[in-house]
Amino acid sequence: MKWVYIEDIAAFKDLDVEVRGWVYGKRSSGKVRFLLIRDGTGILQATVFSGDENHPLFKAFDELTQESSLIVRGRVREDKRAPGGYELGLQDIEILQIAKDYPITPKEHTTPFLMEHRHLWLRSRKQHAVLQVRVEVIKAIRNFFDDRGFRLMDTPILTPSACEGTTTLFETKYFDQMAYLSQSGQLYNEATAAAFGKVYCFGPAFRAEKSKTRRHLIEFWMVEPEVAFATLEDTIELGQDLLMFIIERVLTKRRQDLEELERDPKPLEAITKPFPRITYDEIVPKLQEKGSAIQYGGDFGAPEESLISELSTNPVCITHFPAKIKAFYMQPDKDRPDLALGVDFMAPESYGEIIGGGQRIHDLNLLEQRIQEQHLPREAYEWYLDLRKYGSVPHAGFGLGVERTVSWMCRIKHIRETIPFPRLLYRIYP
Amino acid sequence: MKWVYIEDIAAFKDLDVEVRGWVYGKRSSGKVRFLLIRDGTGILQATVFSGDENHPLFKAFDELTQESSLIVRGRVREDKRAPGGYELGLQDIEILQIAKDYPITPKEHTTPFLMEHRHLWLRSRKQHAVLQVRVEVIKAIRNFFDDRGFRLMDTPILTPSACEGTTTLFETKYFDQMAYLSQSGQLYNEATAAAFGKVYCFGPAFRAEKSKTRRHLIEFWMVEPEVAFATLEDTIELGQDLLMFIIERVLTKRRQDLEELERDPKPLEAITKPFPRITYDEIVPKLQEKGSAIQYGGDFGAPEESLISELSTNPVCITHFPAKIKAFYMQPDKDRPDLALGVDFMAPESYGEIIGGGQRIHDLNLLEQRIQEQHLPREAYEWYLDLRKYGSVPHAGFGLGVERTVSWMCRIKHIRETIPFPRLLYRIYP
Numbered sequence: 001m002k003w004v005y006i007e008d009i010a011a012f013k014d015l016d017v018e019v020r021g022w023v024y025g026k027r028s029s030g031k032v033r034f035l036l037i038r039d040g041t042g043i044l045q046a047t048v049f050s051g052d053e054n055h056p057l058f059k060a061f062d063e064l065t066q067e068s069s070l071i072v073r074g075r076v077r078e079d080k081r082a083p084g085g086y087e088l089g090l091q092d093i094e095i096l097q098i099a100k101d102y103p104i105t106p107k108e109h110t111t112p113f114l115m116e117h118r119h120l121w122l123r124s125r126k127q128h129a130v131l132q133v134r135v136e137v138i139k140a141i142r143n144f145f146d147d148r149g150f151r152l153m154d155t156p157i158l159t160p161s162a163c164e165g166t167t168t169l170f171e172t173k174y175f176d177q178m179a180y181l182s183q184s185g186q187l188y189n190e191a192t193a194a195a196f197g198k199v200y201c202f203g204p205a206f207r208a209e210k211s212k213t214r215r216h217l218i219e220f221w222m223v224e225p226e227v228a229f230a231t232l233e234d235t236i237e238l239g240q241d242l243l244m245f246i247i248e249r250v251l252t253k254r255r256q257d258l259e260e261l262e263r264d265p266k267p268l269e270a271i272t273k274p275f276p277r278i279t280y281d282e283i284v285p286k287l288q289e290k291g292s293a294i295q296y297g298g299d300f301g302a303p304e305e306s307l308i309s310e311l312s313t314n315p316v317c318i319t320h321f322p323a324k325i326k327a328f329y330m331q332p333d334k335d336r337p338d339l340a341l342g343v344d345f346m347a348p349e350s351y352g353e354i355i356g357g358g359q360r361i362h363d364l365n366l367l368e369q370r371i372q373e374q375h376l377p378r379e380a381y382e383w384y385l386d387l388r389k390y391g392s393v394p395h396a397g398f399g400l401g402v403e404r405t406v407s408w409m410c411r412i413k414h415i416r417e418t419i420p421f422p423r424l425l426y427r428i429y430p
Numbered sequence: 431m432k433w434v435y436i437e438d439i440a441a442f443k444d445l446d447v448e449v450r451g452w453v454y455g456k457r458s459s460g461k462v463r464f465l466l467i468r469d470g471t472g473i474l475q476a477t478v479f480s481g482d483e484n485h486p487l488f489k490a491f492d493e494l495t496q497e498s499s500l501i502v503r504g505r506v507r508e509d510k511r512a513p514g515g516y517e518l519g520l521q522d523i524e525i526l527q528i529a530k531d532y533p534i535t536p537k538e539h540t541t542p543f544l545m546e547h548r549h550l551w552l553r554s555r556k557q558h559a560v561l562q563v564r565v566e567v568i569k570a571i572r573n574f575f576d577d578r579g580f581r582l583m584d585t586p587i588l589t590p591s592a593c594e595g596t597t598t599l600f601e602t603k604y605f606d607q608m609a610y611l612s613q614s615g616q617l618y619n620e621a622t623a624a625a626f627g628k629v630y631c632f633g634p635a636f637r638a639e640k641s642k643t644r645r646h647l648i649e650f651w652m653v654e655p656e657v658a659f660a661t662l663e664d665t666i667e668l669g670q671d672l673l674m675f676i677i678e679r680v681l682t683k684r685r686q687d688l689e690e691l692e693r694d695p696k697p698l699e700a701i702t703k704p705f706p707r708i709t710y711d712e713i714v715p716k717l718q719e720k721g722s723a724i725q726y727g728g729d730f731g732a733p734e735e736s737l738i739s740e741l742s743t744n745p746v747c748i749t750h751f752p753a754k755i756k757a758f759y760m761q762p763d764k765d766r767p768d769l770a771l772g773v774d775f776m777a778p779e780s781y782g783e784i785i786g787g788g789q790r791i792h793d794l795n796l797l798e799q800r801i802q803e804q805h806l807p808r809e810a811y812e813w814y815l816d817l818r819k820y821g822s823v824p825h826a827g828f829g830l831g832v833e834r835t836v837s838w839m840c841r842i843k844h845i846r847e848t849i850p851f852p853r854l855l856y857r858i859y860p
Contacts, residue, residue, distance in 0.1 A: 003659075005579060005627065020659045022624075022821045040627025040658065041579065069821035071659075099820040119621035119813045120820060128625065135581050142572065149435060149471065151565050156851045157587070157611075157634050158600075158649050160858045170588075172602040172611070174648075175640075175856050181587075181602070181611075191549035191860075192850055194452075195558065197435065197470025203634060204587050210605075218604075219588050228470065229433075229450045383549045383860035390529040390550060391452045391499035420622055421586045426605050428590045430621075430813035 001073050006042030009086050012076045019044060019088065022123070023068045023099075026061065033061045035090070036083075037072060038123070045079075046072055046088040060093040066105070067123070069096040118421060119430050129257035130417050133250060134406045140249035141223050141400070144242055145200045150225060153192035155185030155201040161380035168207045181206040184399060187329075187384055189226035190360060193395055194387055200225040212425045213302075214414040215352060217403055219423040226397030232331075232341040232359045235396040236317055239345055239355045240275055242400065243315060247271055250409050263411045267313065267349055275345070276312045279320040283308070297322050300344075305352040315354070316346045328370040331359040331394075343398070351408035357398020364388035431503050436472035439516050442506045449474060449518065452553070453498045453529075456491065463491045465520070466513075467502060468553070476502055476518040490523040496535070497553070499526040548851060549860050559687035560847050563680060564836045570679040571653050571830070574672055575630045580655060583622035585615030585631040591810035598638045611636040614829060617759075617814055619656035620790060623825055624817055630655040642855045643732075644844040645782060647833055649853040656827030662761075662771040662789045665826040666747055669775055669785045670705055672830065673745060677701055680839050693841045697743065697779055705775070706742045709750040713738070727752050730774075735782040745784070746776045758800040761789040761824075773828070781838035787828020794818035 001018045009017070021039030028034070035046045048057045064070070073092040078085065104120055114121045121127055145152070158172070158179040170181040185201035192199045202223040209216060225238060247268050250258070258265055278286075287294050290307045294300070300308065308316050323332055323340040330340035342358030361367045367388055371381055378385075406418040416422040421430065431448040439447075451469030458464070465476045478487045494500070503522040508515060534550055544551045551557055575582070588602070588609040600611040615631035622629045632653040639646060655668060677698050680688070688695055708716075717724050720737050724730070730738065738746050753762055753770040760770035772788030791797045797818055801811055808815075836848040846852040851860065 007579065020823070021627075040581075040623070040625060067821040069823045097822045102820050117813075117816075119618075119816060122622060122625040131583070131626075132581070135583075138582055139576060146569060149437065151470075151562070152568055153561065153565075153850050154634070154651060156649060156853055156858075158636070158853050158858060170602045170604070170609075172600045174600070174858055175638075177856075177858065179600075179858055188549075188851055188860075192552060193470070195470060195552035196561075197451075204584070206588070208605075219586060221584060383547075386547075386549060390532050391497040392527045393450070393499045420583050421618060423586055423588050426607075428586075428588060428604055428607065428609055430618075 006037070006039045006044045006084075009042070009044060009076055009084070009088075013078055013086070014076065016073065016075050016091070017088075018071060018073045019046075020071045021069070023064045023066055023070065025066070026064060033058060035061060035064070035072075037070070037088075043083060043125075044086070044088055045082045045084075046074060046090045048090045057090055057093055060095060063095065063098060064093075065099050065102065067099040067102045067120075069099070070094060071096065115416070115422075115424075115427060116429070122420060125260060127417060129260040130406065130410050130412060131420060132257045133254050133261075133410050134402070134418055136250055136254050137246055137406050137409060138221075138402060140246045141202070141242070141402075144245045145223075145225060148198070150198040150200045151192070151196040153189070153196060153199045153201055154203060155182065155188035155192075155224075157182045157203065157206075161377065168209050170206050170208050183207055184222070185224050186226065186397065186399065189224055189397060190384070190387055190395060193226040193228045193397070194391065194393070198225070198227050210425060214416075215404065215407075217415055217419065217422055217424065220419070221402040222399050223402065224397060224399040226395060228393050228395045230359075230396040231394060232319065232343060232396055235357050235359065235398055236277070236319075236343055239317075239343070239357065239398055239400070240273055243275075243345070243355070244271070244273055246405065246409075258410070261410050261412065263409075268409070270313050271348070272314065275314045275317050277317040277319060278311070280318055280322065280339075281320065283318055286311075297325055299325070300346070300353070302350075302352070305346060306350040308346045309348050309350045313348055315348060318344045318346060326358075328374045328376065329360050329367065331361050331396075332366075341396075347404070347408045349408065349411060351404065354404045354408065355398050355400045357396065359394065359396040362388060362392045362394050364392065436467070436469050436474045436514075439472070439474060439506055439514070443508055443516070444506065446503065446505050446521070447518075448501060448503045449476075450501045451499070453494045453496055453500065455496070456494060463488060465491060465494070465502075465523075467500070467518075473513060473555075474516070474518055475512045475514075476504060476520045478520045487520055487523055490525060493525065493528060494523075495529050495532065497529040497532045497550075499529070500524060501526065545846070545852075545854075545857060546859070552850060555690060557847060559684075559690040560836065560840050560842060561850060562687045563684050563691075563840050564832070564848055566680055566684050567676055567836050567839060568651075568832060570676045571632070571672070571832075574675045575653075575655060578628070580628040580630045581622070581626040583619070583626060583629045583631055584633060585612065585618035585622075585654075587612045587633065587636075591807065600636050600638050613637055614652070615654050616656065616827065616829065619654055619827060620814070620817055620825060623656040623658045623827070624821065624823070628655070628657050640855060644846075645834065645837075647845055647849065647852055647854065650849070651832040652829050653832065654827060654829040656825060658823050658825045660789075660826040661824060662749065662773060662826055665787050665789065665828055666707070666749075666773050669747075669773070669787065669828050669830070670703055673705075673775070673785070674701070674703055676835065676839070688840070691840050691842065693839075698839070700743050701778070702744065705744045705747050707747045707749060708741070710748055710752065710769075711750065713748055716741075727755055729755070730776070730783070732780075732782070735776060736780040738776045739778050739780045743778055745778060748774045748776060756788075758804045758806065759790050759797065761791050761826075762796075771826075777834070777838045779838065779841060781834065784834045784838065785828050785830045787826065789824065789826040792818060792822045792824050794822065 025036040345355035455466040501524040775785035
């Protein structure tokens with residue numbers, strides 16, 4: 001008998017198949033026994049009907065506990081009442097292992113307990129749905145860039161110096177020297193963009209921040225495109241197109257998961273291009289008017305993120321930040337050199353910054369000056385300065401955080417559920 | 431005028447376009463000037479023809495040096511003599527920056543010099559071709575697994591314990607405890623496979639090995655599929671299909687790059703399924719006969735890899751290793767419990783092991799025994815043991831090293847050229 005996955009079951013209507021999986025639930029109703037089986041791709045209802053209380057399948061059914069592993073065989077039937085529209089008429093139950101005292105029960109558990117059992121928690125319906133959305137978001141990102149001719153250029157994790165300050169870096173001994181875990185592949189992207197035109201890197205990034213918020217992970221995944229000859233304007237366009245593509249994909253392919261998560265799709269469906277834009281200079285007084293305590297030059301916190309969400313049902317692009325609050329490599333505005341040509345995309349529904357990027361300095365002298373002003377070790381940046389010596393061109397790019405995007409798509413509270421094994425302050429198990 | 435990429439130029443035949451890039455080379459021949467421009471997606475020949483020695487474009491042409499950045503405009507013409515079959519009739523040259531004394535010249539450079547200038551070396555034709563093959567290999571791997579319903583489940587880089595011994599681990603302070611950089615996502619894959627059925631992880635892995643061979647990188651990328659209910663047999667099938675898929679893709683899509691690298695495609699074209707299989711017990715005496723100094727229980731070194739290459743023009747699958755030389759989690763053979771149900775795929779042309787995998791222990795008692803025998807800290811493996819308590823099922827998977835595969839596809843000597851910024855023993859710059 002053919003082993004099939006539950007997500008493919010519709011193709012086997014009226015045929016005998018084998019399904020391999022785990023017991024998700026069961027119930028009896030008179031002469032019928034209902035078994036819910038999950039195989040990782042879906043949940044299938046399998047039934048036995050018999051007037052004989054001693055039916056051998058009833059005995060096997062009675063033995064089964066939550067998460068017991070088994071192989072079942074039977075005929076696929078269309079049945080509108082069954083979850084997913086199909087059910088299996090059970091002919092055979094082969095028990096592989098009876099699970100005893102599975103720790104995650106339908107009752108409420110505390111978060112620390114669930115995090116301690118993350119390896120099992122992943123099997124539950126809600127976590128499964130969130131991670132299915134994650135799979136789709138990542139696939140959408142890769143398809144978006146691959147289809148537009150971007151070259152994936154992996155940037156190193158072990159780096160000799162810091163991209164944005166050293167206080168939040170993990171360090172490790174690298175033979176006879178020290179190395180730091182990368183917080184961003186951007187500087188390296190600038191080198192590969194000059195070699196390949198349009199590039200992206202997509203990998204884990206690390207921030208040793210001692211902050212415990214619902215938005216922060218110590219280890220997270222980030223995609224960072226970089227385009228030679230691109231400007232701030234181009235990078236805003238690209239970010240906008242990427243977000244529209246991701247939303248469209250999630251709405252098309254993962255609608256069932258959104259339902260499972262009770263995520264109202266309407267706010268996502270309402271998003272349209274172009275996204276509204278506002279400069280930092282314009283938004284600060286607006287936020288102050290609405291009661292925010294933000295000062296000029298300050299960063300946006302949770303209260304500001306909520307207030308920005310009220311400005312539009314679309315993501316909001318904030319541009320032209322004070323240069324001194326942004327990284328050393330940001331290109332200044334031609335007419336207002338105190339402003340940096342950066343952009344932050346703020347997600348709707350108070351999900352905060354999901355994209356940060358902008359145009360980079362391509363003038364050698366200016367970059368040298370910035371490195372000096374910020375007391376960065378010049379020798380570590382020699383290669384980066386080379387990019388401005390040998391055929392320098394304007395270029396721009398951004399970073400999008402995968403887990404923040406998934407949180408927003410799923411409208412879940414805490415980012416820790418958007419990655420299989422979250423790394424949080426003081427938490428590294430399992 | 432429309433900015434187009436060189437790889438798309440054929441679509442703009444007889445039209446006026448703009449190309450943005452860098453000078454790759456130039457030459458004069460009587461009244462004609464030939465400019466080779468690279469934009470990261472290809473190399474285009476642009477020409478000016480004039481009887482007037484003082485033609486303004488001739489003056490601009492004379493100024494240009496290797497890697498100078500520029501924007502050119504002109505009409506696309508079909509010309510069979512031009513590289514790629516198209517050339518640009520130059521109407522305008524806009525110089526962005528004249529590059530002075532570009533360090534990488536057509537003359538021979540030493541490897542340490544090129545590695546020190548890796549950020550620029552990436553722009554040269556051969557390095558470009560190798561990394562284009564890398565892009566294709568990675569895309570092929572993702573497509574292969576995505577199309578077969580595998581879920582990408584990212585596994586953590588920062589881990590509390592070692593998968594295969596602690597001597598080759600990078601360690602870092604993780605708040606109040608220690609963390610280690612992952613060498614493999616496999617153990618975590620086993621948890622996600624029980625939740626999602628078919629999974630893969632694909633990320634960087636780290637080995638702090640003090641070895642300096644042409645096969646080793648300190649930081650490398652690895653794809654690792656894991657399938658619940660799969661056996662050694664299934665995992666050999668899967669590895670075989672994956673390799674056939676990658677080869678087919680590289681041969682179809684990157685033939686030009688292979689040519690650039692002077693890589694004879696015939697050995698790749700000759701590969702067919704099924705791959706020959708041989709057990710460890712069978713191959714050791716064969717190798718000894720052919721002059722290898724290998725002892726029973728020993729690992730394959732470079733001489734053995736060459737000898738194995740002589741056995742077949744296909745990759746060779748070696749199975750059933752002595753359990754004691756393999757990892758603690760390997761499932762023993764039913765009839766010969768001293769043998770492990772593992773498989774190594776040895777690439778042809780002496781490229782050595784590119785896939786390693788097998789079936790994992792699913793019996794709780796046996797796994798507990800192995801953890802004890804190998805003096806592993808049980809508390810670190812509690813979650814891993816849980817997978818054998820709650821619905822344990824047979825499962826199998828493997829790991830494929832991206833850079834080794836790319837080396838083989840390109841038939842290049844040293845693995846360091848297969849990743850944008852290689853991390854080698856004592857080398858972490860740029």
